[in-house]
Amino acid sequence: MSKHSPAVAARAVELSKSYGTGDTQVHALSAVSVDFSRGEFTAIMGPSGSGKSTLMHCLAGLDSAGSGSVLIGGTELTALTDKEMTQLRRDRIGFVFQAFNLVPTLTALENITLPLDIAGRKPDAAWLDSVLGRLGLKDRLDHRPGELSGGQQQRVACARALAGQPEIIFGDEPTGNLDSKSSGEVLSILRAAVDEFDQTVVIVTHDPRAAAYADRVVFLGDGKIVDELLEPTADSVLDTMKRLDESGLESGLDKRAPGSVGAHALSSDSAV
Ligand SMILES: Nc1ncnc2c1ncn2[C@@H]1O[C@H](COP(=O)(O)OP(=O)(O)O)[C@@H](O)[C@H]1O
Ligand SMILES: [Mg+2]
Numbered sequence: 001m002s003k004h005s006p007a008v009a010a011r012a013v014e015l016s017k018s019y020g021t022g023d024t025q026v027h028a029l030s031a032v033s034v035d036f037s038r039g040e041f042t043a044i045m046g047p048s049g050s051g052k053s054t055l056m057h058c059l060a061g062l063d064s065a066g067s068g069s070v071l072i073g074g075t076e077l078t079a080l081t082d083k084e085m086t087q088l089r090r091d092r093i094g095f096v097f098q099a100f101n102l103v104p105t106l107t108a109l110e111n112i113t114l115p116l117d118i119a120g121r122k123p124d125a126a127w128l129d130s131v132l133g134r135l136g137l138k139d140r141l142d143h144r145p146g147e148l149s150g151g152q153q154q155r156v157a158c159a160r161a162l163a164g165q166p167e168i169i170f171g172d173e174p175t176g177n178l179d180s181k182s183s184g185e186v187l188s189i190l191r192a193a194v195d196e197f198d199q200t201v202v203i204v205t206h207d208p209r210a211a212a213y214a215d216r217v218v219f220l221g222d223g224k225i226v227d228e229l230l231e232p233t234a235d236s237v238l239d240t241m242k243r244l245d246e247s248g249l250e251s252g253l254d255k256r257a258p259g260s261v262g263a264h265a266l267s268s269d270s271a272v
Contacts, residue, residue: 007037008036008038008071008073009036009040009072009073009167009168010036010059010070010071010073010168010202011035011036011070012032012034012055012059012068013033013068014033015031015033015058015065015066015067015068015069015070016029016031016065016066016068017054017058017063017065017066028051028054029051029054029055029066029223029224030223031224032051032068032220032224033068033225034218034225036059036168036202037200038167038200039198040200040201040216041190041191041194041200041201041203041213041214041215041216042202042203042216042217042218043204043213043214043216043217043218044056044204044217044219044220045204045206045211045219045237045241046219046220046226047221050221050222051220051222051223051224052172054223055220056170056202057172058070059170060095060170061077061080061089064078065077072088072092072093072168073092075088091119091166092167092168093167093169093170094160094161094164094170095169095170096154096158096160096161096169096171096203097172097174100150100154100156102145102153102156102157103145105144106145107141107142107144108137108140108141108144109142111145112132112137112159112160112163113163115160115164116163116164123163127165128163131162131189134185134188134189135155135185135186136155137156137159140156151177151178151181151182152182154174154175154177154186155185155186157174158171158189158190162189162193165197168199168200168201168202169190169193169200169201169202170201171190171201171202171203171204172204173203173204173206174203175187175205175207176205176206180209183207187213190213194215201214208235208237208238209234211232211237212233212234215231216229216230216231216232217237219240219241227244
């Protein structure tokens with residue numbers, strides 16, 4: 001939990017999002033309300049198709065809310081013009097995608113500083129140096145993405161998200177393609193961003209060991225929040241995943257006996 005101010009860094013209020021229409025309509029998110037406190041590291045978990053990416057994209061202003069609202073700090077995203085949204089994303093949000101989304105013609109360093117260059121800002125030299133050092137990128141800065149391993153490319157993407165010291169960093173399976181060593185380096189630096197710089201981190205992960213780096217795990221099932229875990233360990237995350245899976249919440253199927261969950265559900269709405 002946050003050792004600092006309990007201010008809310010990001011918030012979804014009754015956030016719903018559907019794709020398609022009629023028989024093929026999918027409710028990716030159904031009235032999700034969740035807060036992410038400043039200086040807190042949250043992991044979002046849940047089975048494939050449970051709405052994790054949709055939630056991250058809506059929170060980061062990369063996708064629009066269907067209904068409900070999203071706030072970054074005190075800023076309500078739906079109230080922003082496209083231009084204001086672009087500025088907010090650029091100045092206040094860092095995003096690490098599973099597919100690294102690097103520009104192939106630019107070097108690692110050019111990729112890392114690209115968002116800042118576009119914004120006409122200079123990175124804090126000491127911070128950038130520390131990020132590059134911790135992520136083991138200093139001898140790779142002149143390489144283009146095609147000359148780097150998957151792990152190195154993801155560390156470049158991570159450095160890019162961290163370089164401008166945004167208020168909040170979102171990662172959609174940022175360690176999904178990494179070996180355990182690279183994964184540990186990425187998670188450690190995200191942890192440091194929270195502990196040392198009071199930034200806020202929200203990542204999607206499938207890996208209980210990655211989730212154990214977080215202060216809190218939010219479990220999604222079928223577009224709803226179905227559970228939450230504070231001060232997670234790999235074991236407690238695994239136990240919760242098993243329990244949700246057995247109860248049918250994780251698979252989105254109602255195999256659960258009536259009333260068998262609920263103690264951990266955040267609201268009556270979260271029972272599937
Ligand atoms: N662009 C899209 N068009 C249609 N359906 C989508 C789109 N994006 C996501 N979905 C659907 O919304 C649901 C949630 O998807 P997603 O948020 O990607 O889940 P997760 O990241 O947990 O795997 C899934 O059923 C998925 O198929
Ligand atoms: Mg996803």
